[in-house]
Amino acid sequence: MSDETTDRPDTTTPTQGADTHTDCSEALLRVYEYLDGELGPEEVAKIQAHLDECGPCLKEYDLDTTLKSLIKRSCGSERAPEALRLTIMSRISMTMIQVDRG
Ligand SMILES: [Zn+2]
Numbered sequence: 001m002s003d004e005t006t007d008r009p010d011t012t013t014p015t016q017g018a019d020t021h022t023d024c025s026e027a028l029l030r031v032y033e034y035l036d037g038e039l040g041p042e043e044v045a046k047i048q049a050h051l052d053e054c055g056p057c058l059k060e061y062d063l064d065t066t067l068k069s070l071i072k073r074s075c076g077s078e079r080a081p082e083a084l085r086l087t088i089m090s091r092i093s094m095t096m097i098q099v100d101r102g
Helices: 024-036 041-053 055-075 082-101
Strands: none
Touching: 024 041, 024 055, 024 082, 041 055
């Protein structure tokens, strides 16, 4: 009776090596860098892939996109003002809590 665990390289475990899956919290945290164009192609692909299949994140992302475009139009800056940035960040935190509760 061989009880040994076969260590296959392609074993998918949810706790480790989950490079293909991006958590909602990570996606939301990185949405800013994503929108600011600070992420590399691989990171952008990961965020886009997550937003593609995650309703709550996509909803939040749409909100951010709208806010960003508004900011760009109103003050011509690519960076969000600190106060507004904090406001949006608190909104993202609330969403993260909601997502966490399921
Ligand atoms: Zn998500």
